[in-house]
Amino acid sequence: MATLTKSELADRILEHIGVKAAGQGALAEDSNAIQEAIDSAHARLRREGKVKFVTSLIPEWAWTPLRDYVAAEVASMFGVIVEHSDDLVRVTNHGEDYEYSIRQYIRNGAVCRLDN
Numbered sequence: 001m002a003t004l005t006k007s008e009l010a011d012r013i014l015e016h017i018g019v020k021a022a023g024q025g026a027l028a029e030d031s032n033a034i035q036e037a038i039d040s041a042h043a044r045l046r047r048e049g050k051v052k053f054v055t056s057l058i059p060e061w062a063w064t065p066l067r068d069y070v071a072a073e074v075a076s077m078f079g080v081i082v083e084h085s086d087d088l089v090r091v092t093n094h095g096e097d098y099e100y101s102i103r104q105y106i107r108n109g110a111v112c113r114l115d116n
Helices: 006-016 028-047 060-078 094-107
Strands: none
Touching: 006 028, 006 060, 028 060
């Protein structure tokens, strides 16, 4: 089974957000910042029980999800605006969406109705 190191994943993240071109070397400060973000994301995911691997041996199945997860987190550090996938867009009637949100707040006791 193929694995990546944290340094290799950092390079892929920098390529993914357009900070460096494929095959081009990364600046040490950029790579270090990304590797810190990988450590932070990995620690969160590990606490939640979602990953069991170490960052020195990242399994192939985790490459893209972890790349995207960390890239979304660090992109703004490099002035990159991350666009959300069209697959995640939900078309709604904003009035209905607002009413639904209010009903959820009331049901969960987060707000009280003053017209009762």
